[in-house]
Amino acid sequence: xxxxxxxxxxxxxxxxxxxxxxxxxxxxxxxxxxxxxxxxxxxxxxxxxxxxxxxxxxxxxxxxxxxxxxxxxxxxxxxxxxxxxxxxxxxxxxxxxxxxxxxxxxxxxxxxxxxxxxxxxxxxxxxxxxxxxxxxxxxxxxxxxxxxxxxxxxxxxxxxxxxxxxxxxxxxxxxxxxxxxxxxxxxxxxxxxxxxxxxxxxxxxxxxxxxxxxxxxxxxxxxxxxxxxxxxxxxxxxxxxxxxxxxxx
Amino acid sequence: xxxxxxxxxxxxxxxxxxxxxxxxxxxxxxxxxxxxxxxxxxxxxxxxxxxxxxxxxxxxxxxxxxxxxxxxxxxxxxxxxxxxxxxxxxxxxxxxxxxxxxxxxxxxxxxxxxxxxxxxxxxxxxxxxxxxxxxxxxxxxxxxxxxxxxxxxxxxxxxxxxxxxxxxxxxxxxxxxxxxxxxxxxxxxxxxxxxxxxxxxxxxxxxxxxxxxxxxxxxxxxxxxxxxxxxxxxxxxxxxxxxxxxxxxxxxxxxxxxxxxxxxxxxxxxxxxxxxxxxxxxxxxxxxxxxxxxxxxxxxxxxxxxxxxxxxxxxxxxxxxxxxxxxxxxxxxxxx
Amino acid sequence: xxxxxxxxxxxxxxxxxxxxxxxxxxxxxxxxxxxxxxxxxxxxxxxxxxxxxxxxxxxxxxxxxxxxxxxxxxxxxxxxxxxxxxxxxxxxxxxxxxxxxxxxxxxxxxxxxxxxxxxxxxxxxxxxxxxxxxxxxxxxxxxxxxxxxxxxxxxxxxxxxxxxxxxxxxxxxxxxxxxxxxxxxxxxxxxxxxxxxxxxxxxxxxxxxxxxxxxxxxxxxxxxxxxxxxxxxxxxxxxxxxxxxxxxxxxxxxxxxxxxxxxxxxxxxxxxxxxxxxxxxxxxxx
Numbered sequence: 001x002x003x004x005x006x007x008x009x010x011x012x013x014x015x016x017x018x019x020x021x022x023x024x025x026x027x028x029x030x031x032x033x034x035x036x037x038x039x040x041x042x043x044x045x046x047x048x049x050x051x052x053x054x055x056x057x058x059x060x061x062x063x064x065x066x067x068x069x070x071x072x073x074x075x076x077x078x079x080x081x082x083x084x085x086x087x088x089x090x091x092x093x094x095x096x097x098x099x100x101x102x103x104x105x106x107x108x109x110x111x112x113x114x115x116x117x118x119x120x121x122x123x124x125x126x127x128x129x130x131x132x133x134x135x136x137x138x139x140x141x142x143x144x145x146x147x148x149x150x151x152x153x154x155x156x157x158x159x160x161x162x163x164x165x166x167x168x169x170x171x172x173x174x175x176x177x178x179x180x181x182x183x184x185x186x187x188x189x190x191x192x193x194x195x196x197x198x199x200x201x202x203x204x205x206x207x208x209x210x211x212x213x214x215x216x217x218x219x220x221x222x223x224x225x226x227x228x229x230x231x232x233x234x235x236x237x238x239x240x241x242x243x244x245x246x247x248x249x
Numbered sequence: 250x251x252x253x254x255x256x257x258x259x260x261x262x263x264x265x266x267x268x269x270x271x272x273x274x275x276x277x278x279x280x281x282x283x284x285x286x287x288x289x290x291x292x293x294x295x296x297x298x299x300x301x302x303x304x305x306x307x308x309x310x311x312x313x314x315x316x317x318x319x320x321x322x323x324x325x326x327x328x329x330x331x332x333x334x335x336x337x338x339x340x341x342x343x344x345x346x347x348x349x350x351x352x353x354x355x356x357x358x359x360x361x362x363x364x365x366x367x368x369x370x371x372x373x374x375x376x377x378x379x380x381x382x383x384x385x386x387x388x389x390x391x392x393x394x395x396x397x398x399x400x401x402x403x404x405x406x407x408x409x410x411x412x413x414x415x416x417x418x419x420x421x422x423x424x425x426x427x428x429x430x431x432x433x434x435x436x437x438x439x440x441x442x443x444x445x446x447x448x449x450x451x452x453x454x455x456x457x458x459x460x461x462x463x464x465x466x467x468x469x470x471x472x473x474x475x476x477x478x479x480x481x482x483x484x485x486x487x488x489x490x491x492x493x494x495x496x497x498x499x500x501x502x503x504x505x506x507x508x509x510x511x512x513x514x515x516x517x518x519x520x521x522x523x524x525x526x527x528x529x530x531x532x533x534x535x536x537x538x539x540x541x542x543x544x545x546x547x548x549x550x551x552x553x554x555x556x557x558x559x560x561x562x563x564x565x566x567x568x569x570x571x572x573x574x575x576x577x578x579x580x581x582x583x584x585x
Numbered sequence: 586x587x588x589x590x591x592x593x594x595x596x597x598x599x600x601x602x603x604x605x606x607x608x609x610x611x612x613x614x615x616x617x618x619x620x621x622x623x624x625x626x627x628x629x630x631x632x633x634x635x636x637x638x639x640x641x642x643x644x645x646x647x648x649x650x651x652x653x654x655x656x657x658x659x660x661x662x663x664x665x666x667x668x669x670x671x672x673x674x675x676x677x678x679x680x681x682x683x684x685x686x687x688x689x690x691x692x693x694x695x696x697x698x699x700x701x702x703x704x705x706x707x708x709x710x711x712x713x714x715x716x717x718x719x720x721x722x723x724x725x726x727x728x729x730x731x732x733x734x735x736x737x738x739x740x741x742x743x744x745x746x747x748x749x750x751x752x753x754x755x756x757x758x759x760x761x762x763x764x765x766x767x768x769x770x771x772x773x774x775x776x777x778x779x780x781x782x783x784x785x786x787x788x789x790x791x792x793x794x795x796x797x798x799x800x801x802x803x804x805x806x807x808x809x810x811x812x813x814x815x816x817x818x819x820x821x822x823x824x825x826x827x828x829x830x831x832x833x834x835x836x837x838x839x840x841x842x843x844x845x846x847x848x849x850x851x852x853x854x855x856x857x858x859x860x861x862x863x864x865x866x867x868x869x870x871x
Contacts, residue, residue, distance in 0.1 A: 051457070072456075072461075073456050073457055074456040074457070074459050074460055074461045074462070075461070077457075077458060077459030078459060082458070083457055085453075085454070085457070089451055089453060089454045089457075090451065090454065091446075091447050091450040091451055091454065092450060092451070093450055094446065094447070094450060098443070101443075102443060102444065102447045102455075102458065103458045105440055105443070105444070106455075106458035106459030106460055107459055108440070108459075109459060109460075109461070110461065110464060111440075112440045112441060112444050112460060112465075113440075113441050113464060113465065113468055114439060114440050114441055115435075115436045115439045115440075115441035115442065115468070115472070116435060116436075116439060117439055117440065118435075118438050118439060119438055119439060119440055119442075119443050122440060161454075161458065162458075164458075165458065165459060310678045310681065357857070357861060360861060361860055361861070361864060363676075363677055364621055364677045364820075365816075365860050365864055367677070367678075367681065368812060368816055368856065368860055369857055369860050369861070371809070371812065372813075372853040372854070372856045372857040372860070373853075373857065375809055375849065375853040376849075376850055376853045376854060376857070379846045379849045379850045379853070380850070382846055383846045383847075383850075498805055498809075499805070502685065505682075506685075509682060539693040539694075539696055539697050540693075541689050541692075541693050542689060542690050542693035542694060542697075544686075544689055545685075545686040545687065545688070545689030545690035545693070546686065546690060547686075548682060548683070548685065548686035548689070549668070549683050549686035549687065552672075552679050552682045552683050552686070553668075553671060553672070553683065
């Protein structure tokens with residue numbers, strides 16, 4: 001299996017505090033790979049380093065064979081990375097379709113600076129938006145403003161925007177966060193569906209989802225990788241239980 | 250900052266809007282007592298429209314518009330006085346000057362956001378004023394730059410149309426305004442324009458889906474600066490004079506106020522805003538020299554109660570009337 | 586020659602202390618209420634004019650120095666209750682626009698009341714003349730500016746750092762809920778803070794009047810300087826306002842002999858550089 005994303009001794013330090021402390025992560029192409037861990041384990045910090053939201057302070061990131069450390073967030077999209085946000089982050093006052101179209105257009109990078117052609121002249125972005133609408137089962141709401149969708153639908157759109165740029169790697173930051181119990185199965189379904197065409201790197205709290213859809217799980221604790229393996233392997237590991245119980249106590 | 254983007258959201262424009270603009274352009278000189286006043290309205294409408302690209306479409310509050318306006322005015326005037334350049338070359342020069350300064354101001358100012366962005370545009374605006382004041386050999390300093398010509402439209406050596414007559418000049422300004430308006434509509438409907446709105450809505454997300462938002466902000470600054478420079482040049486030709494006040498902070502504030510009072514949700518709003526404020530000033534300045542006080546009141550009322558500005562107000566009124574008419578039609582159809 | 590520069594520097598300190606008072610008011614309002622007040626220069630102007638009226642009615646500068654800031658603060662209180670309170674929650678952009686409107690109204694109202702030509706205010710009798718130390722002279726009024734503003738600054742610092750009011754205001758700037766839980770009316774606290782900050786601008790206007798009189802269109806210039814000082818010192822920083830104010834005052838004073846417009850270019854240039862290089866100012870916290 002080929003490795004799509006690899007980090008080597010990745011570090012993110014705030015002064016003396018290491019939020020990420022020497023992480024060696026390998027994400028194999030074509031898998032759904034989930035990162036779990038108690039609060040403060042460094043999952044989100046690691047995620048930020050990978051998306052470019054934060055500059056890692058040491059180590060290396062390789063994506064699809066290319067070094068990635070110093071690339072800003074927007075430049076990583078062109079290479080084939082895409083992400084969703086833990087707190088819904090949409091273009092609230094734009095239609096659902098426009099949200100998706102913009103996400104598709106984003107892959108154009110600097111070519112989107114064209115200020116003389118009409119939006120409609122780029123058919124492929126509209127087509128992509130319509131395809132994703134179908135996949136998200138939001139076609140009926142295409143013209144609705146994103147801010148007027150139900151919370152569950154907003155979460156679905158949040159994840160959906162990240163596939164519009166045809167990425168090789170989808171990075172999803174707690175996609176079920178804040179979702180009602182009724183909506184969670186839809187999201188689970190969606191993620192495992194997306195996992196058929198994309199490599200997915202997932203941060204998730206909801207253990208039943210994690211165990212049911214992940215092929216590989218990395219458990220983090222104190223900024224480091226504690227355990228890594230298949231769901232069965234991780235479930236059985238004593239250290240993982242301690243880490244979680246430690247948090248509860 | 251708990252409220253999300255409370256400015257009315259600027260959208261692409263409908264076809265009918267162009268008819269409205271045409272109607273205003275034709276109607277203005279017929280209704281108004283002087284064509285000069287009508288020209289002044291359109292000149293400030295251009296400046297407000299350019300400001301709206303920044304404020305309404307990208308969400309950038311710039312106190313730097315006076316720099317571009319003044320630079321356009323000075324540049325065109327100097328080109329015409331010292332190099333005897335013709336009408337179009339002078340306007341082109343003004344657009345380049347406005348656009349170039351906007352590139353400098355924009356590229357620096359967008360390195361910060363929020364209040365610091367505003368402060369940077371404010372600082373550059375003040376610096377431009379003092380530079381213009383200091384270079385009095387060129388700008389005339391406090392006395393202003395005098396005897397600015399208003400060249401005729403020429404093709405080669407033959408004069409096509411003299412613009413000395415106020416109505417002829419109005420015609421020229423109106424044609425330019427129409428072209429700029431159409432151009433701005435195109436820009437808004439382009440991939441670039443749609444990305445501006447995305448940046449305005451949520452810059453973090455915009456860069457997460459692949460846009461280098463800095464480039465978009467700089468480009469919109471340049472476009473806005475170029476149009477504002479053209480407006481400044483036309484104003485210099487209208488007055489035959491470039492007062493120092495063209496480049497001071499108050500000019501930036503005036504352009505901003507026109508934009509906001511007209512409504513940031515629409516390009517047409519900028520025409521409404523410039524029109525109503527220029528007219529209000531013209532009407533009141535003789536009767537009540539302190540009419541700016543009223544402008545202060547209007548600004549406060551618009552921001553607090555009518556954030557859509559005049560355009561927003563009219564649009565919702567229009568919708569209500571149409572809604573009622575529809576209700577009447579439906580009632581009739583149902584035999585009530 | 587050297588003495589001339591020394592004299593200008595000391596002169597600049599007097600001016601700088603006035604700038605400190607203006608800027609500290611602005612910085613309190615920004616730091617504690619997270620509110621951007623573009624009407625600050627206009628309130629300064631109002632202070633100067635009320636000083637003029639009070640001096641011409643009563644003949645006493647001292648009474649003016651007591652009354653004018655109170656009147657300005659009272660007006661600010663009313664405006665805060667009627668208007669400002671509605672816009673605390675809005676983005677800075679809207680605060681700027683509304684206070685810009687207020688500034689226009691105050692400026693034009695001042696011209697209506699006091700006329701378009703500036704009014705001059707005499708230096709109070711007690712402070713006329715100069716202090717002579719060897720071959721060095723220094724006007725008493727400037728000396729008074731330094732001492733008086735210094736005392737006001739000290740009092741303000743004690744108020745903010747050592748009293749219950751100050752503690753509440755500081756807590757309120759962190760979290761309005763905490764203060765509400767303490768049983769304090771947060772809105773009254775905000776009104777008082779706003780009035781205090783604006784009152785300081787009014788007081789600066791009074792102190793400024795004997796130097797340059799009350800000028801109707803000085804508001805924007807003063808606002809600009811206040812922002813320069815606040816930005817250089819760091820938004821919300823008390824000591825930053827002091828150092829920034831003195832710095833700007835001294836630079837301006839030195840440049841008046843060399844190149845007056847250059848002073849404005851320099852200070853606005855400095856402001857731009859500080860924002861770009863050190864956005865939290867020389868004394869601000871990141």
